[in-house]
Amino acid sequence: MIFIDENVCRLNFEEELNIYKIEQLKNDILDTFDSIEKFEVDLANVKEFDSAGFQFLVSTKKLAQENNKEFVITNMSKTVQELLELYNVKSYFE
Amino acid sequence: MLSELKDIINEFQEESLELLNQMEDSLLAIQNNGMNDEDINSVFRAAHTIKGTAGMFKIGYLVDFTHVAENLLDNIRSNKTKINEEIINLLLQSKDHMFNLINHTVTTVGEGDLSEDLKDGSSTLITQLAKYIKEENGSTVKQAPQKQEVVVNPNEANWKISLFFTQEVYEHGMDPAHFIRFLNKIGKITDINTMLTDIPSLLELKPTSCYLSFEIILSTDKSQKEIEDVFEFVRDDCRIEIKKIENEPIVLSNNNNDDNTEDEEKVTKLELKSRERDKEAQTLVAKSLSIRVDAEKIDNLINLIGEMVIANANVIQKAIDLQDSELLESVSMVSRMLEEVRESAMKVRMVQIGDTFNRFKRIVHDVSAKLGKDIDLIINGGDTELDKTVTEKITDPLVHIVRNAIDHGIEGPEERIKKGKNPKGRLQLNAYHDAGTIAIEIIDDGKGLDEEKIISKAIEKGLIEDGLNIPQKEVFKLILEPGFSTASQVTDLSGRGVGMDVVKRNIEALRGNIEIRSEKNKGSSFIIRLPLTLAIIDGFLVKVGKIFYVIPLEMVVECIELTEEFKRDMHGNNYINLRGTILPLLDVRRYFDEEGEKVGRENIVVVQYAGQKFGLIVDELHGEFQTVIKPLGKIFRDLRGLSGATILGSGAVALILDIPVLTQAINAIIYNQSRANLGGRDDLKTVS
Numbered sequence: 063m064i065f066i067d068e069n070v071c072r073l074n075f076e077e078e079l080n081i082y083k084i085e086q087l088k089n090d091i092l093d094t095f096d097s098i099e100k101f102e103v104d105l106a107n108v109k110e111f112d113s114a115g116f117q118f119l120v121s122t123k124k125l126a127q128e129n130n131k132e133f134v135i136t137n138m139s140k141t142v143q144e145l146l147e148l149y150n151v152k153s154y155f156e
Numbered sequence: 157m158l159s160e161l162k163d164i165i166n167e168f169q170e171e172s173l174e175l176l177n178q179m180e181d182s183l184l185a186i187q188n189n190g191m192n193d194e195d196i197n198s199v200f201r202a203a204h205t206i207k208g209t210a211g212m213f214k215i216g217y218l219v220d221f222t223h224v225a226e227n228l229l230d231n232i233r234s235n236k237t238k239i240n241e242e243i244i245n246l247l248l249q250s251k252d253h254m255f256n257l258i259n260h261t262v263t264t265v266g267e268g269d270l271s272e273d274l275k276d277g278s279s280t281l282i283t284q285l286a287k288y289i290k291e292e293n294g295s296t297v298k299q300a301p302q303k304q305e306v307v308v309n310p311n312e313a314n315w316k317i318s319l320f321f322t323q324e325v326y327e328h329g330m331d332p333a334h335f336i337r338f339l340n341k342i343g344k345i346t347d348i349n350t351m352l353t354d355i356p357s358l359l360e361l362k363p364t365s366c367y368l369s370f371e372i373i374l375s376t377d378k379s380q381k382e383i384e385d386v387f388e389f390v391r392d393d394c395r396i397e398i399k400k401i402e403n404e405p406i407v408l409s410n411n412n413n414d415d416n417t418e419d420e421e422k423v424t425k426l427e428l429k430s431r432e433r434d435k436e437a438q439t440l441v442a443k444s445l446s447i448r449v450d451a452e453k454i455d456n457l458i459n460l461i462g463e464m465v466i467a468n469a470n471v472i473q474k475a476i477d478l479q480d481s482e483l484l485e486s487v488s489m490v491s492r493m494l495e496e497v498r499e500s501a502m503k504v505r506m507v508q509i510g511d512t513f514n515r516f517k518r519i520v521h522d523v524s525a526k527l528g529k530d531i532d533l534i535i536n537g538g539d540t541e542l543d544k545t546v547t548e549k550i551t552d553p554l555v556h557i558v559r560n561a562i563d564h565g566i567e568g569p570e571e572r573i574k575k576g577k578n579p580k581g582r583l584q585l586n587a588y589h590d591a592g593t594i595a596i597e598i599i600d601d602g603k604g605l606d607e608e609k610i611i612s613k614a615i616e617k618g619l620i621e622d623g624l625n626i627p628q629k630e631v632f633k634l635i636l637e638p639g640f641s642t643a644s645q646v647t648d649l650s651g652r653g654v655g656m657d658v659v660k661r662n663i664e665a666l667r668g669n670i671e672i673r674s675e676k677n678k679g680s681s682f683i684i685r686l687p688l689t690l691a692i693i694d695g696f697l698v699k700v701g702k703i704f705y706v707i708p709l710e711m712v713v714e715c716i717e718l719t720e721e722f723k724r725d726m727h728g729n730n731y732i733n734l735r736g737t738i739l740p741l742l743d744v745r746r747y748f749d750e751e752g753e754k755v756g757r758e759n760i761v762v763v764q765y766a767g768q769k770f771g772l773i774v775d776e777l778h779g780e781f782q783t784v785i786k787p788l789g790k791i792f793r794d795l796r797g798l799s800g801a802t803i804l805g806s807g808a809v810a811l812i813l814d815i816p817v818l819t820q821a822i823n824a825i826i827y828n829q830s831r832a833n834l835g836g837r838d839d840l841k842t843v844s
Binding site: 081084085088091092112113114117118120121122124125128145148149150151154 | 366
């Protein structure tokens with residue numbers, strides 16, 4: 063799910079970005095954080111997306127911004143879009 | 157003017173005052189936190205209500221004036237006029253003018269014509285207000301790009317719903333998204349603001365905690381109850397506020413766009429502040445239920461309860477004498493309930509000191525503007541409660557100290573920059589409970605008190621002798637002496653030297669005291685301590701010789717026997733070694749010059765006040781005991797060390813020890829003692 067490729071952290075989520083997955087994700091990212099210069103997040107395959115998952119994205123973006131690293135969402139599945147539109151926060155990730 | 161007004165003129169005044177204060181608070185809030193719907197509506201509503209009441213009683217001049225202010229406020233809240241610093245100041249002035257008009261109404265009972273001054277005041281302000289009403293503000297509106305005009309159907313209404321979820325909501329198996337989606341089923345969400353500011357960065361993120369809150373505008377034809385029911389299952393994990401909005405275009409400023417970062421901070425600061433204010437997880441807020449009560453009625457009630465406490469002590473005494481266990485049980489049940497009644501009654505008179513602190517916002521605003529200083533006012537512990545009368549009496553001293561801090565303490569921006577300080581000065585008001593007292597702190601980061609200047613001024617005025625080495629604490633206390641002021645310039649605000657001693661007297665009249673700390677160029681702190689309870693006291697009863705004394709229970713730490721061993725180790729001094737620390741002692745018998753020899757065992761009651769501990773030497777210990785403080789008569793006015801008296805169950809009189817005063821006495825004794833030891837002067841008395 064996470065791979066680091068030339069200092070770019072690619073998060074290609076398969077299916078679940080929800081409360082169950084976040085602890086692991088958080089640790090993975092923090093472990094390798096120093097070598098990451100940029101986050102590219104591909105959410106095209108995310109079928110399960112809840113508020114915890116949404117928080118996680120915001121939280122990671124904040125961490126990236128604090129350290130002057132780019133954070134970009136390249137793709138969104140319908141499920142992700144629906145929640146972001148419900149919360150009216152799409153612009154935060156643009 | 158209708159005759160009905162005469163009857164309710166007092167209520168009219170009280171209500172109007174409250175509304176005016178609300179106007180002021182909301183205007184200042186807008187100034188500090190930026191424009192927002194809640195505050196501007198609050199200002200509008202206040203003006204609107206005053207106009208309505210004035211109209212009802214046909215008070216023409218008040219209607220005319222308030223009408224103009226109301227028009228401007230309406231323009232502002234529907235975005236036809238953009239609010240700015242000048243308009244806020246103008247509205248504050250208008251509020252002051254309305255206050256004057258209302259006072260005029262009250263004093264003339266609505267009959268009198270306006271004075272020339274008031275008429276001029278009205279017309280000047282009306283002209284200025286009108287200017288803003290005609291103007292269409294051309295600058296770009298810094299509002300959220302999402303604006304929706306809501307069409308209001310007869311059954312449909314707009315509701316503003318604020319949701320504050322607790323951190324545990326995910327752990328309890330719920331997701332805010334479910335409930336918000338459901339809202340879309342019973343109506344249409346026309347605008348939603350998701351607050352992301354509480355979400356920490358990934359390092360601090362607890363994956364299973366919720367950090368989200370929302371503000372939602374919902375257009376629906378459902379009732380408030382039906383909206384509330386949507387959140388039934390999440391009630392315990394969410395604080396919900398639902399407000400119906402009257403017909404106007406609704407806009408929530410979108411705080412997630414980077415373009416609007418300034419608004420973002422201001423809006424979210426507002427939400428965070430209101431979250432801090434409500435500590436308990438309240439459910440739904442419709443209206444606050446309260447009734448207006450005559451203060452006199454409460455005083456009577458409390459007096460009666462006080463007398464009951466004394467009478468009850470009598471009953472307890474008799475029950476003990478009769479040694480009837482069933483009776484004793486009944487009696488203690490009654491005593492317990494009496495205690496609860498007493499506490500509840502006391503609470504009725506408690507008000508939050510925050511109300512007083514809020515008045516200072518205006519003072520800081522006006523005075524800083526006048527002097528060209530930039531000062532931040534920070535308030536902590538506004539929800540600390542104290543008795544209503546204490547609150548009223550402490551306001552003047554506080555105002556005085558705050559004015560001093562702004563006038564003499566905090567420097568102007570250029571001077572501050574030269575000193576390497578933040579050009580914005582900082583004035584902090586703190587209130588908190590501390591060992592049976594309430595502490596109020598006024599802390600500034602100004603230039604501090606000049607110790608040398610104070611000493612030389614004191615010598616000049618003959619207050620102290622030259623060459624004495626006085627501890628810093630005492631030096632600062634000198635400024636509380638009458639006629640004392642080191643201000644080189646007298647301004648109309650302060651500097652005349654008639655302020656601080658009045659402050660001291662007012663505080664002492666409340667059985668409180670004031671401590672002053674300061675560091676040159678860093679700032680000063682004024683700490684006022686006041687007792688929490690005025691009338692009824694939980695005490696510890698002791699006997700010295702033939703006399704009973706009561707020590708406030710909250711200040712008692714422990715009791716120990718003054719054994720022969722202790723006495724030997726004292727070597728005639730007035731302190732003992734208590735588990736490794738030095739405990740100064742005050743011999744109550746000596747202090748009050750009682751006759752009689754010491755017979756039998758002596759005991760020490762260890763007390764603590766304002767961080768200091770010392771021991772009182774007494775004969776007998778009689779245990780915990782609750783009673784009403786009766787003031788000592790005028791003849792005892794200058795007696796230091798007693799704060800009142802009370803009547804015991806047996807009918808005997810007990811004297812209540814004033815621990816703060818005794819603390820000062822002990823400090824003086826220690827100070828003199830150490831001087832004596834250093835200078836070899838044995839003409840000074842020692843207490844042993």
